[in-house]
Amino acid sequence: MLMEPDCKRQKTEEPRGASPWQVVPVLSERESQGVTLMPVYAAPVLDKKEASRLVKEVSAIYPLGDYPHLKRVRARGSVDSSHPLEMILCRASGRHQQGALRTLSELFPSGQLDPSGLGTPFLTQVPVYPPLTRRQYEEAASHWPVSFHENKRITQALSGCLFTPSEKTALQSHMELAIQAAQRGARQGMKPVGAVVVDPATGRVLAVGHDCRDGINPLLHAAMVCIDLVACGQGGGAYRYQDYPGCSFLLSANGLDQSSGADGLPYICTGYDMYLTREPCVMCAMALVHSRIERVFYGAPSPHGALATKYHIHSRKDLNHRYEVYRGILEDRCCDLAHLSVPK
Amino acid sequence: MEAAAAAGERVVFAEETEAWMDRAIDMAKEALGNGEVPVGCLMVYNNEIIGKGKNEVNETKNATRHAEMVAIDEVIDWCHQHKKDPEEVFRHTVLYVTVEPCIMCAAALRMMKIPLVVYGCQNERFGGCGSVLNISSATLTDTGEPFQCIPGYRSEEAVEMLKTFYRQENPNAPKSKVRKKECVI
Numbered sequence: 001m002l003m004e005p006d007c008k009r010q011k012t013e014e015p016r017g018a019s020p021w022q023v024v025p026v027l028s029e030r031e032s033q034g035v036t037l038m039p040v041y042a043a044p045v046l047d048k049k050e051a052s053r054l055v056k057e058v059s060a061i062y063p064l065g066d067y068p069h070l071k072r073v074r075a076r077g078s079v080d081s082s083h084p085l086e087m088i089l090c091r092a093s094g095r096h097q098q099g100a101l102r103t104l105s106e107l108f109p110s111g112q113l114d115p116s117g118l119g120t121p122f123l124t125q126v127p128v129y130p131p132l133t134r135r136q137y138e139e140a141a142s143h144w145p146v147s148f149h150e151n152k153r154i155t156q157a158l159s160g161c162l163f164t165p166s167e168k169t170a171l172q173s174h175m176e177l178a179i180q181a182a183q184r185g186a187r188q189g190m191k192p193v194g195a196v197v198v199d200p201a202t203g204r205v206l207a208v209g210h211d212c213r214d215g216i217n218p219l220l221h222a223a224m225v226c227i228d229l230v231a232c233g234q235g236g237g238a239y240r241y242q243d244y245p246g247c248s249f250l251l252s253a254n255g256l257d258q259s260s261g262a263d264g265l266p267y268i269c270t271g272y273d274m275y276l277t278r279e280p281c282v283m284c285a286m287a288l289v290h291s292r293i294e295r296v297f298y299g300a301p302s303p304h305g306a307l308a309t310k311y312h313i314h315s316r317k318d319l320n321h322r323y324e325v326y327r328g329i330l331e332d333r334c335c336d337l338a339h340l341s342v343p344k
Numbered sequence: 345m346e347a348a349a350a351a352g353e354r355v356v357f358a359e360e361t362e363a364w365m366d367r368a369i370d371m372a373k374e375a376l377g378n379g380e381v382p383v384g385c386l387m388v389y390n391n392e393i394i395g396k397g398k399n400e401v402n403e404t405k406n407a408t409r410h411a412e413m414v415a416i417d418e419v420i421d422w423c424h425q426h427k428k429d430p431e432e433v434f435r436h437t438v439l440y441v442t443v444e445p446c447i448m449c450a451a452a453l454r455m456m457k458i459p460l461v462v463y464g465c466q467n468e469r470f471g472g473c474g475s476v477l478n479i480s481s482a483t484l485t486d487t488g489e490p491f492q493c494i495p496g497y498r499s500e501e502a503v504e505m506l507k508t509f510y511r512q513e514n515p516n517a518p519k520s521k522v523r524k525k526e527c528v529i
């Protein structure tokens with residue numbers, strides 16, 4: 001059904017702050033994972049005065065070009081005063097068989113290094129990748145000193161400070177719309193999953209929909225419904241939703257033919273936000289890549305989810321579009337929707 | 345191509361596979377001739393085409409209307425017309441498509457429980473049957489069932505048609521636009 005363009009959305013009388021919730025950023029796989037380690041040969045620097053010469057000579061023979069985050073030298077503190085410094089010599093892989101201990105003359109057979117001041121080599125583990133979050137930095141630094149270029153936006157998002165209170169109120173009211181849609185769908189025997197598309201530039205709600213897989217078409221999950229409803233609003237769309245009043249769209253104010261981008265292609269969700277009561281599956285997550293969605297906010301995690309749960313489809317470097325994802329919005333109420341499933 | 349591959353209870357023979365793939369390639373050629381995305385896609389059940397699909401992204405302004413999604417809808421319509429149970433029909437349907445299904449379509453095919461997909465060329469940018477992700481064979485919760493793939497039939501021709509299409513569409517387009525265009529498969 002068509003929304004009245006000027007209709008005011010019904011204010012929901014929800015008890016404010018009934019259950020607390022937090023916006024949690026869903027980072028990429030690399031940003032979310034723990035620290036991966038690799039073995040290197042290191043050696044104590046027995047004579048501090050030789051340190052800078054040794055660094056220069058070793059770096060010329062074994063540059064750490066692929067690992068610019070690794071510091072060559074670390075201080076041992078007061079733990080062992082016999083050698084205050086230790087330095088990385090080289091990776092313990094490739095032509096040096098992994099795990100086998102080597103002598104200095106085996107590691108530097110060419111004679112280009114003057115080994116005076118270096119102690120006996122030992123094997124140790126160092127982080128393979130540069131740390132992307134503070135958590136990764138702290139874990140990495142516990143193994144070996146690394147440099148860290150902090151992404152302020154990620155840190156802010158992780159600390160829950162990315163959204164202002166008024167932005168959070170907007171997130172909540174949009175998720176409430178998605179929850180209502182899920183409830184309306186459930187009353188018609190549909191799976192209780194809801195979705196909303198919003199243009200954050202104007203604050204306008206462009207589409208509200210619920211899962212229709214048990215009604216119109218088995219592939220019409222809530223996200224697919226909303227992608228199609230946005231297309232309907234632009235004069236396109238593949239399905240008709242007249243039997244499902246919980247599915248509605250806003251007819252594009254600029255007329256029906258403005259949906260094409262500069263290249264003439266209908267990436268109609270460019271710049272838009274989608275709210276989903278639960279984490280989308282592989283099909284829906286990839287549909288949002290094809291549709292060029294800007295951000296996705298979801299409430300409840302899902303065992304078949306393809307964002308935080310598996311694949312991180314929103315943030316893969318090998319796909320041509322990425323979108324930001326935040327979870328946890330009205331999480332408890334979104335989780336409760338699952339109990340609405342109508343027995344068939 | 346290997347002699348035979350099991351598809352549910354049916355056995356698909358090489359000659360049969362090649363004949364259907366030739367039809368799919370012809371569809372892709374026809375689409376190319378009409379200035380459309382050159383992807384051919386057939387759903388075959390009991391030696392009969394019960395669904396065809398072409399890319400309808402532009403007509404519907406919906407970026408998810410890939411040929412496979414359109415063909416799935418045609419099969420569902422066919423089932424309704426012939427009073428057949430879609431689940432039972434999909435379980436014995438083979439998809440012949442000139443390009444490896446994307447991640448989205450691979451997930452959709454799993455959920456419809458199609459047992460076998462025969463395709464032409466790899467889909468390096470979006471492929472869901474091994475090129476980018478291996479959705480076709482992955483162990484996934486509540487996302488249908490894995491399906492078998494037979495890749496590679498007339499793949500050079502399938503790739504060549506796609507290349508021709510992007511050249512025709514954007515003779516003078518800057519590189520970024522050409523790249524964007526590729527997202528329609």
Ligand SMILES: [Zn+2]
Pocket residue numbers: 221222223280281282283284285
């Ligand atoms: Zn889905």
Ligand SMILES: [Zn+2]
Pocket residue numbers: 410412445446447448449450529
């Ligand atoms: Zn596809």
